Amino acid sequence: MGKQKEFTGVVISDKMQKTVVVRTMHLTRHTKYSKTLKLYNKFKAHDEKGIAKLGDTVSIVETRPLSKDKRFIVKKVIMKAEGAQVALPEEIV
Numbered sequence: 001m002g003k004q005k006e007f008t009g010v011v012i013s014d015k016m017q018k019t020v021v022v023r024t025m026h027l028t029r030h031t032k033y034s035k036t037l038k039l040y041n042k043f044k045a046h047d048e049k050g051i052a053k054l055g056d057t058v059s060i061v062e063t064r065p066l067s068k069d070k071r072f073i074v075k076k077v078i079m080k081a082e083g084a085q086v087a088l089p090e091e092i093v
Helices: none
Strands: 006-016 019-029 036-046 057-062 072-079
Touching (some): 019 057, 019 072
Antiparallel strands (some): 057 072
C-alpha cells in the first residue's frame, strides 16, 4: 500500500459534530506564463475528540472513507487560533 497523504491547513468550519473543514494551500507555476499561483483545496476531516476549533492550524492524514466526503482525520493541532473568535478574510468565505 502507498504512503498516506498528509496536509497542513486552517480550520474554516467546525459546525458539524466530529467533522471539521480544513482549507489547504499550495503554490504552483502556470505552465505558459510562469506566474506563481496559489491553489486552495477544502477537505472534510474527522475530529473524534473535537480538539480543532475555528482558525486553528491542523495536520490531517488520509484514511479509509469514513463517509461520502470524509477521507481524512485530524492528526494534531499545530497552532491554536488567537482569541475566542477569529475573523477569517473575506476570500475564504
